[in-house]
Amino acid sequence: MASASADKAGLRRWLGLGLETHISLPVFAAILLVVIWVVTLRTVANDREAAHLAARASSQEMIDTYEAQVARNLGSIDQTLKVLKYSVELNGAAGALPALNRQGLLPSGLVFMVTVVDRDGRIVASNPPLGGASVASQPFFRFHQHSRADTPYVSQTTTDEANPDWHIHFSRRLNDAAGGFAGAVVVAVDPAYFTSGYERSRMGEHGALGLFGSDGVFRALRVGDNVAWGGGAPAASDDSGALVLSKWDGRRRYTSVRRLHGFSLTAIVGLAESEQMAAFEQQRRNYLWLAGSGSAALVLVVALVCVLSWQMTRTRRRIRRFQETYAAASEASVDAFFVMRSICDDKGTIVDFVIEATNTRAEKMSGMSKQELHGQQLCVVMPSYRDNGIFDDLVKVAILGGVHEAEWQSNHPAIDQRWLHRQVVPVEGGVVAIVRDITERKLAEERIRHMAHHDELTGLPNRSLIRDRLDQAIRHARRNGRCVAVAFIDLDGFKLVNDGLGHNAGDELLKVVGARMAGCMRRDDMLGRFGGDEFVIILADQPDDPMAVAPVLEKIRQAVNEPILLDSQEVQVGCSMGVVMYPRDGDDPNTLMMNADAAMYRAKELGKNAFQFYAREMNASVEEKLVLLEGLRNALECRQFSLLYQPKVDLRSGRIFGVEALIRWQHPEHGMVSPARFIALAEESGLIIPIGDWVLQTACRQARAWCDAGLPRVTMSVNVSPRQFEEKRLVERIAHALHDSGLPARALEIEVTEGLIMRDLAQSVGKMGELKAMGVNLSIDDFGTGYSSLSALKSFPISTLKIDKSFVSDLADNAGDQAIALAVISLGHRLNLRVLAEGVETEQQRRFLLDNDCDEMQGYLFSRPLPPAEVEALLRRQAAEALAGAC
Numbered sequence: 001m002a003s004a005s006a007d008k009a010g011l012r013r014w015l016g017l018g019l020e021t022h023i024s025l026p027v028f029a030a031i032l033l034v035v036i037w038v039v040t041l042r043t044v045a046n047d048r049e050a051a052h053l054a055a056r057a058s059s060q061e062m063i064d065t066y067e068a069q070v071a072r073n074l075g076s077i078d079q080t081l082k083v084l085k086y087s088v089e090l091n092g093a094a095g096a097l098p099a100l101n102r103q104g105l106l107p108s109g110l111v112f113m114v115t116v117v118d119r120d121g122r123i124v125a126s127n128p129p130l131g132g133a134s135v136a137s138q139p140f141f142r143f144h145q146h147s148r149a150d151t152p153y154v155s156q157t158t159t160d161e162a163n164p165d166w167h168i169h170f171s172r173r174l175n176d177a178a179g180g181f182a183g184a185v186v187v188a189v190d191p192a193y194f195t196s197g198y199e200r201s202r203m204g205e206h207g208a209l210g211l212f213g214s215d216g217v218f219r220a221l222r223v224g225d226n227v228a229w230g231g232g233a234p235a236a237s238d239d240s241g242a243l244v245l246s247k248w249d250g251r252r253r254y255t256s257v258r259r260l261h262g263f264s265l266t267a268i269v270g271l272a273e274s275e276q277m278a279a280f281e282q283q284r285r286n287y288l289w290l291a292g293s294g295s296a297a298l299v300l301v302v303a304l305v306c307v308l309s310w311q312m313t314r315t316r317r318r319i320r321r322f323q324e325t326y327a328a329a330s331e332a333s334v335d336a337f338f339v340m341r342s343i344c345d346d347k348g349t350i351v352d353f354v355i356e357a358t359n360t361r362a363e364k365m366s367g368m369s370k371q372e373l374h375g376q377q378l379c380v381v382m383p384s385y386r387d388n389g390i391f392d393d394l395v396k397v398a399i400l401g402g403v404h405e406a407e408w409q410s411n412h413p414a415i416d417q418r419w420l421h422r423q424v425v426p427v428e429g430g431v432v433a434i435v436r437d438i439t440e441r442k443l444a445e446e447r448i449r450h451m452a453h454h455d456e457l458t459g460l461p462n463r464s465l466i467r468d469r470l471d472q473a474i475r476h477a478r479r480n481g482r483c484v485a486v487a488f489i490d491l492d493g494f495k496l497v498n499d500g501l502g503h504n505a506g507d508e509l510l511k512v513v514g515a516r517m518a519g520c521m522r523r524d525d526m527l528g529r530f531g532g533d534e535f536v537i538i539l540a541d542q543p544d545d546p547m548a549v550a551p552v553l554e555k556i557r558q559a560v561n562e563p564i565l566l567d568s569q570e571v572q573v574g575c576s577m578g579v580v581m582y583p584r585d586g587d588d589p590n591t592l593m594m595n596a597d598a599a600m601y602r603a604k605e606l607g608k609n610a611f612q613f614y615a616r617e618m619n620a621s622v623e624e625k626l627v628l629l630e631g632l633r634n635a636l637e638c639r640q641f642s643l644l645y646q647p648k649v650d651l652r653s654g655r656i657f658g659v660e661a662l663i664r665w666q667h668p669e670h671g672m673v674s675p676a677r678f679i680a681l682a683e684e685s686g687l688i689i690p691i692g693d694w695v696l697q698t699a700c701r702q703a704r705a706w707c708d709a710g711l712p713r714v715t716m717s718v719n720v721s722p723r724q725f726e727e728k729r730l731v732e733r734i735a736h737a738l739h740d741s742g743l744p745a746r747a748l749e750i751e752v753t754e755g756l757i758m759r760d761l762a763q764s765v766g767k768m769g770e771l772k773a774m775g776v777n778l779s780i781d782d783f784g785t786g787y788s789s790l791s792a793l794k795s796f797p798i799s800t801l802k803i804d805k806s807f808v809s810d811l812a813d814n815a816g817d818q819a820i821a822l823a824v825i826s827l828g829h830r831l832n833l834r835v836l837a838e839g840v841e842t843e844q845q846r847r848f849l850l851d852n853d854c855d856e857m858q859g860y861l862f863s864r865p866l867p868p869a870e871v872e873a874l875l876r877r878q879a880a881e882a883l884a885g886a887c
């Protein structure tokens with residue numbers, strides 16, 4: 001099947017090629033040329049044959065005429081010889097001529113020279129008179145002397161003593177009475193006498209006419225005006241007029257010969273081929289010239305037509321290829337093509353466009369097949385184009401030219417609501433519209449725009465959109481004399497969840513909280529996520545009364561406070577809100593946001609989970625933070641840090657077994673600054689690394705100093721913050737501090753918070769393992785505030801759990817805290833860990849802890865954090881007491 005269709009296609013291709021003018025015309029021209037030349041050559045051949053035959057006929061005719069003429073002449077000569085012979089026989093040699101003269105029978109001496117010769121060869125009489133010359137040596141004389149034949153003798157053309165002019169001897173023998181030789185009668189004739197019949201008009205310049213003897217020697221031969229003799233006769237043997245080469249001049253002649261009766265002479269007529277065929281040759285040249293010039297003209301015309309046709313074919317092919325390429329490209333294109341011709345009214349105004357060509361994409365876009373579309377009027381198929389400006393745009397392009405581009409959202413049923421892009425270009429008599437579906441791009445742009453202005457996690461407006469909206473709200477409020485409330489919200493306890501349960505839980509919490517806050521607001525209000533656990537609320541179009549926004553803020557606070565179930569764990573967060581009002585707290589977005597931030601910090605300071613309206617003096621705390629940070633940078637260098645040591649006591653024996661190193665900062669202007677204020681700042685700025693190093697080294701040196709002073713050995717506990725713990729060289733730094741101070745590793749304890757470990761459990765456990773391997777003790781600080789699972793806890797290489805002081809402070813009255821403390825104690829013991837309660841301030845707390853088997857305690861009840869000297873005193877006293885007890 002495939003090969004059959006391929007054959008058909010091949011045949012079609014060849015037929016197509018055959019029909020191409022530049023191929024068929026040369027073929028036709030070649031045939032025509034062959035015909036022309038066959039006819040021409042045939043005609044020439046025919047004409048040649050005719051001319052040839054005519055020449056031969058002419059030659060034959062002329063030989064007839066010449067023969068008759070010569071026969072007459074020879075007859076006349078022979079008659080003269082006979083008369084003369086008779087007269088000699090009658091009157092004797094001397095009287096013969098006068099007797100003939102008297103009778104008027106003597107021929108004129110001008111034509112014939114008549115001579116009588118005796119047996120000795122002497123001329124005895126002649127006319128004109130010649131004297132007694134001897135002709136005995138002449139061939140005719142010898143012929144007659146020896147031959148008795150009574151036939152005339154014809155000599156060759158000759159001259160002799162008696163007659164110096166060239167002549168031919170015609171002679172007859174004279175016999176005596178006894179029949180012996182008695183001499184001869186001779187008639188000498190000018191050879192030209194026999195060629196006078198030469199007709200120039202018929203024989204031309206090179207015709208030949210003459211006589212030759214049986215010896216083959218010419219007696220007379222006239223060619224043109226020249227008469228000659230001697231030389232060999234041609235080989236012609238009949239009177240057929242055959243074409244024979246004349247030996248004397250090498251010309252070919254139509255030659256006829258005829259033997260003459262009674263004489264051993266042959267008449268010859270030759271018509272020169274060159275002359276006889278001249279007319280034919282001229283005609284042949286004419287024919288050939290006509291055929292040649294006709295052929296050349298034909299070839300030229302055909303060549304021209306072929307070149308033109310070839311160029312047209314090439315152009316057509318190019319156009320076809322272009323059309324095919326265009327069609328293929330347009331078919332493969334993602335764009336729809338509509339080729340449209342303008343329809344004009346009587347005045348030339350474009351009233352519509354008729355669709356002339358489309359591609360497959362156009363079918364999909366219009367919901368109509370190509371056949372249905374072709375020939376349709378645009379505004380009939382798409383009536384809405386008249387009203388939505390598209391028709392006007394097409395008309396503009398068709399009239400004014402140029403390229404028009406635009407995007408629009410379709411309402412055509414086949415592609416309803418899809419975004420389209422059109423490019424309209426003018427073409428001869430109409431326009432081409434290239435239409436592309438850009439819905440995906442539009443959606444992507446929308447997504448990108450949304451992503452650029454929205455928080456990826458919660459989908460809420462982001463920082464930049466918040467600022468824009470705030471700007472808008474301010475401008476609107478400025479125009480309408482209204483106010484704008486802005487609340488800066490920071491979640492309380494978020495860090496704990498994020499650190500404890502991991503980032504995924506933190507993300508989930510942010511989403512839930514975001515959704516809850518959004519649920520408390522009206523449509524015109526705006527909630528955005530500013531970053532981390534910070535949110536911003538913009539309440540536009542407010543009266544000049546801050547308290548008007550209080551209900552919605554309270555509603556938000558309560559919604560946020562609701563417990564949240566994360567990964568089967570229930571958590572609870574609060575929110576601290578700083579609220580500002582435009583224009584009273586600032587008249588631009590920056591000022592408003594900064595002041596809201598300050599108010600939020602004040603809310604935090606005042607116990608968190610509340611909202612706080614901005615007051616001018618709040619900005620001081622922000623400034624103070626900056627001042628603190630500046631001071632912190634110099635604090636190490638300026639030796640403004642010191643360490644206090646808070647004793648850790650065995651609950652049962654009351655003995656000090658360790659101390660916790662707690663940093664203090666003596667600020668030159670602000671006095672003693674609590675680590676609760678600057679540790680977070682040091683964390684944020686990265687200064688915690690050098691500060692932490694200093695703490696480690698100082699604490700290790702102090703512990704070693706106490707050892708060296710002979711005091712009872714105590715474990716030195718050092719707090720390590722998250723950033724410190726995550727720093728790559730932590731283990732190396734601790735090893736370095738131990739090595740520098742000479743403190744044994746077992747005398748050092750590192751306190752890490754539960755949240756810190758949970759940030760990256762695997763890495764934390766690995767690092768703790770390394771420290772444990774060095775011999776360093778590890779304890780978990782603030783236990784109970786984080787979210788360690790029991791299985792995770794099991795993998796920690798720790799020795800102590802520290803119950804956070806927030807559970808200890810209300811231990812006496814709060815059953816929940818009691819339950820937590822008891823659970824931690826029980827858990828610790830089950831894991832073979834010691835349990836230390838921190839923040840023990842009252843005897844009641846101590847008693848509860850002791851009664852419930854807690855191992856160790858730390859708190860103001862026993863001692864506040866102390867300078868080294870006071871710890872030393874305590875240790876000495878304890879040693880002394882121990883000694884006294886022992887004694």
Ligand SMILES: Nc1nc2c(ncn2[C@@H]2O[C@H](COP(=O)(O)O[C@H]3[C@@H](O)[C@H](n4cnc5c(=O)[nH]c(N)nc54)O[C@@H]3COP(=O)(O)O)[C@@H](O)[C@H]2O)c(=O)[nH]1
Pocket residue numbers: 646660661662663674675676679695719720721781782805838839840841858859860861865
């Ligand atoms: N990374 C480091 N963190 C440090 C370092 N030094 C201190 N800190 C951390 O700063 C926070 C505040 O510390 P501080 O103001 O020193 O408070 C400690 C004690 O003074 C306080 N405490 C002790 N007993 C009581 C008490 O009975 N009642 C009460 N209200 N407070 C008490 O508790 C703080 C010790 O807590 P903890 O570390 O959890 O044991 C604090 O978080 C320090 O950890 C440092 O060098 N590096």
